Amino acid sequence: MTTPVSFKTLIDALKVLPGIGPRAAQRIAFDLVQHKRDSAIGLARAIEGALEKLRSCERCNTLSETPICSLCSSKRRDPALLCVVETPADQITLEQSGAFSGLYFVLMGRISPLDGVGPAQIHLEKLVNRATDGTVKEVILATNFTNEGEVTAHVITELLQPQGVKVSRLARGIPIGSELEYVDAATVAQAVRERR
């Protein structure tokens, strides 16, 4: 089989997806074309629909089909609490925890000089304006506990604390359900220092 052009194009397009290598792309392409034509049409339509409808929420930057997302427009959330996350995926994770009842600010990234991402790319000016608008009483930093996430949290703290905004950070420690023996030393050390 000299692979037909349209089939090769499909494989190449699938290889762009994160976590999909050449073999998986070929397998998916065959599956779509041979057995799942309806699903394939559905996927193409879903991609087009998402690209057309999704924009950034004007308040928190998260993905939204409306100018202000449903969470930002909810009356049931506490506007005095503002949680800063890196991505909409992190926001979903926090929402699933059910532990947070305030509003969010989604950076849509993290400070990473090597990737050319500085304070301007992650909307920090907008965040400062929002945090100092008089409504927000506490900013909770929920950036990742990676080097880049920690740097981002540090920069935000440096920007907000001089303005008198209360800034907190998610607790670090031993994950629930884990056995001490298998927890890395840095996490254990942190848990000892921050014991309560």
Place this chain on the structure above:
Amino acid sequence: MTTPVSFKTLIDALKVLPGIGPRAAQRIAFDLVQHKRDSAIGLARAIEGALEKLRSCERCNTLSETPICSLCSSKRRDPALLCVVETPADQITLEQSGAFSGLYFVLMGRISPLDGVGPAQIHLEKLVNRATDGTVKEVILATNFTNEGEVTAHVITELLQPQGVKVSRLARGIPIGSELEYVDAATVAQAVRERR
């Protein structure tokens, strides 16, 4: 974030792909919408293009943009050798080996009574007509070495041998580059029995 409808639709559409679970689907969806809008459009177009253009080759059943695929219409292939494979993917694997110069017949499946796939679903009548057309001198069975592939090979053999068609099967044995210690017992036993 109450997930926007168009985003949820995209995640659900991605979950249909083989090997893509809920978390991978979410990650891919965010990646497409946030960072890879051009690739996302390309993927939607590639799916539509493939569905529109690809059909079955009238001679060998493989995916083709033309009524007869380029391999079946090639003058450089030996029409006396007919290799029977289960899927176009198997055909690609054989072509990549560079060891076969004849033509193919792609079953587009395998006999699997539990899945309701019998001889009629894998074009066996068409195969018999083709194999007995006077041009084909040898039919090489390259169905998989699974139970279903072996049953399929057996059924085809039973159909063709009474008609005087020479039928052969790919050799079974120890894979090149493998260490005996790690090869399963059934394969080693086969390799001993079929030593040469």
